[in-house]
Amino acid sequence: MEYVIIAVVIAVVLIGAATGLVVNGRRRKELPPPSTPARIGEPQVGEDAAPPREAPARTVEEVPLPEAAAPEAPAVRELDVPEPTAGRLVRLRSRLARSQNSMGKGLLALLSRDHLDEDTWEEIEEVLLTADVGVAPTQELVERLRARVKVLGTRTPDELRTLLREELTTLVDPSLDRTLHTARHTDGDAPRPAVVLVVGVNGVGKTTTSGKLARVLVADGRTVLLGAADTFRAAAADQLQTWGERVGARTVRGPEGGDPASVAFDAVKQGIAEGADIVLVDTAGRLHTKTGLMDELGKVKRVVEKHGPVDEVLLVLDATTGQNGLVQAKVFAEVVDITGIVLTKLDGTAKGGIVVAVQRQLGVPVKLIGLGEGADDLAPFDPAGFVDALIG
Numbered sequence: 001m002e003y004v005i006i007a008v009v010i011a012v013v014l015i016g017a018a019t020g021l022v023v024n025g026r027r028r029k030e031l032p033p034p035s036t037p038a039r040i041g042e043p044q045v046g047e048d049a050a051p052p053r054e055a056p057a058r059t060v061e062e063v064p065l066p067e068a069a070a071p072e073a074p075a076v077r078e079l080d081v082p083e084p085t086a087g088r089l090v091r092l093r094s095r096l097a098r099s100q101n102s103m104g105k106g107l108l109a110l111l112s113r114d115h116l117d118e119d120t121w122e123e124i125e126e127v128l129l130t131a132d133v134g135v136a137p138t139q140e141l142v143e144r145l146r147a148r149v150k151v152l153g154t155r156t157p158d159e160l161r162t163l164l165r166e167e168l169t170t171l172v173d174p175s176l177d178r179t180l181h182t183a184r185h186t187d188g189d190a191p192r193p194a195v196v197l198v199v200g201v202n203g204v205g206k207t208t209t210s211g212k213l214a215r216v217l218v219a220d221g222r223t224v225l226l227g228a229a230d231t232f233r234a235a236a237a238d239q240l241q242t243w244g245e246r247v248g249a250r251t252v253r254g255p256e257g258g259d260p261a262s263v264a265f266d267a268v269k270q271g272i273a274e275g276a277d278i279v280l281v282d283t284a285g286r287l288h289t290k291t292g293l294m295d296e297l298g299k300v301k302r303v304v305e306k307h308g309p310v311d312e313v314l315l316v317l318d319a320t321t322g323q324n325g326l327v328q329a330k331v332f333a334e335v336v337d338i339t340g341i342v343l344t345k346l347d348g349t350a351k352g353g354i355v356v357a358v359q360r361q362l363g364v365p366v367k368l369i370g371l372g373e374g375a376d377d378l379a380p381f382d383p384a385g386f387v388d389a390l391i392g
Contacts, residue, residue: 080246082219083376093385095347095371103131103352104164104391111160116149132322133171133353137360141171165387171356174383176365180340181311182217184277192308193225193271194278197264199297199336200316201328202285205344207236209316209370210282211243212378213342216368217278224249225274227267227281229260229300240282246375250274260284260296261303268307294335301336312339314367319346319354326354326361333362340367343381347371352390355381 106127110120121142128138144167152159182194198213200206207230214224226244228237234256241251252270254263264281271279283300284293304310315338317325332338341358346369355366366381 079248080215080375082215082247084219085216085380088376088379089382089385093382093389103127104389107164108157108160108391111145111149111155111164112157121146128353131353132357134357134360137171137353137356141167144170161391164391168387168390169383172383172387173359173365176359178340178365178367178381178383180367180380182222182278185308190272191275193268193276194311195268195271195304195308196278196280196312196314197283197301197304197310197336198281198314198316198342199283199332199338200285204285204316204318204321205370206285206316207239207282208243209342209344209368209378210280211240212370212375213314213368214243214249214280215247215375216378216380217280218247218249222277223275225267225271225276225279226251227264227279228253229264229267229281230284231256231258231260231263232284236282236284261300264300265303265306268304272307294331297332298335313337314340314342316342316344317354317358319343319352322354326357329358329362333364338362338364340364342366342368342370342378344370352386355386 107124110116110124110127113120124145125138125142128141129135133141145163148163148167149155152163180196182196184194185192196213198206198210200209210226214226217224224244224247226240226249228240228251230236230240231254237251237253237256241253243249244251250270252263252267254260254266260283264283267281268279270276281300281304283297301310301313313336315329315332317329319325321328329338329341341362341364343355343358343366346352359365368378369381369386370378
């Protein structure tokens with residue numbers, strides 16, 4: 001009996017094991033084979049490769065090209081229109097009258113006294129000397145005034161004003177040629193532009209005056225080319241170029257610290273090639289006490305003259321420096337032949353007599369005056385207008 005029970009148990013176990021094997025086998029057949037996960041970024045090849053996608057083939061002509069960005073148009077600077085020369089004279093004359101009235105009104109007040117004794121004439125001399133007229137011109141003026149006042153006898157304000165205007169105008173000397181010689185040379189086989197050299201010491205506003213002078217010339221309908229021969233200061237060349245760009249005048253520059261004479265020579269050469277009317281050369285601001293630098297200025301002029309004679313050599317003087325400006329003028333006149341004076345900052349001083357003194361010292365006329373910091377505050381010197389402004 002025991003053997004029968006054991007046999008039954010063994011049979012049940014065997015049947016269960018066989019049934020489990022069959023079930024597991026069916027499950028394996030039903031499950032899909034495991035797929036190998038694709039690696040990101042790698043192409044699938046072989047059996048794992050994705051079926052090809054149907055995409056229509058396109059020719060080169062059918063492939064759209066990316067649109068090229070349109071190039072930005074360069075910014076065009078609108079050129080300044082300089083104020084006409086004639087309009088400046090009226091405006092600057094009124095400004096001069098406000099700033100210079102101490103000399104003119106002082107003289108009128110003294111001459112209007114009932115009794116012109118020696119003390120009064122000494123005061124008149126003092127007014128003229130303080131205004132930097134100079135010793136010799138002061139003595140001449142006082143002597144003429146004495147003689148004319150004695151003849152007049154009774155003096156009305158209008159008579160005194162007329163008398164003083166006439167004598168001061170004579171002192172300023174309206175007979176001097178104040179023309180800026182800037183006409184283009186058309187005679188001969190090789191037409192060339194007029195050449196203007198601007199000279200002066202540091203601090204008188206020489207480069208600014210060169211820029212303002214370019215505006216004066218452009219306002220008169222001339223074409224101007226600028227030469228930045230002050231190679232010792234990069235700021236000077238930049239400043240001159242900025243002035244030129246405002247009115248459409250090109251600037252010829254050289255390397256910083258380069259030879260100023262070479263830059264001046266190249267500027268005139270370019271002016272000839274471009275058919276410019278005027279070549280305006282701004283030289284370095286030299287201290288008149290340094291002989292080497294003054295000699296270099298002479299070299300600039302000699303090199304430029306290889307193209308032809310220099311038409312103008314303008315010396316820029318600060319009117320507020322008084323007698324020191326006269327010393328500067330003498331030294332420059334010894335190195336180059338000065339043809340004209342440009343007086344700047346004339347509105348900042350009551351010493352209008354510097355006009356008389358510098359003309360007497362050099363024998364050359366004041367041709368331009370500056371009466372402010374504005375771009376168009378530079379005008380040709382007018383003796384009659386200057387005197388009218390002095391006496392109000």
